[in-house]
Amino acid sequence: MAPAPAPIPTPETREFWEGTARRELRIQRCTACGKHYFHPRPFCPDPTCASDAVEWTVVSGRARLSSYVINHRPLPMFEVTEPQIIAIVTLDEGPRMMTNLIGVDPDPELLVLNMPLEVDFVTRGEQWLPMFHPAVEEARR
Ligand SMILES: [Zn+2]
16 A cells, blocks of 8 residues: 655654755654654553653664565656555654655665665655655765
8 A cells, every 4th residue: 555645744853854854754743652653652562661752863774675466556746647655664763654765766676675774855745745765875884
């Protein structure tokens, strides 16, 4: 299933979308147990913690490819006709995120699991969506 093309901010996600509009990837972190998490919610998702002492943080935007599908259905309302790579990436900070890969052909030979990725931001409707491209500084990681 594709991510929603132009999500509507809610009170819980407004900070996330304000971040992407500034080219920042913001997720939440629990200050009680120290874990980052996604999607946004007002309490820690770890059931052994469940603290409401949570804060928003700007994360590195670095991630690894965890899984993907190549979606050949076009999105004509956004004039997207090329195949889309819909991916699950694991942020360096820990949480997983559903996103799109860009800057790489939808060719399984180029899509190596665990490959390093970096965030980019692509406008779609009124929002800036975080998408990921292969890391350009892999040699330094
Ligand atoms: Zn916690």
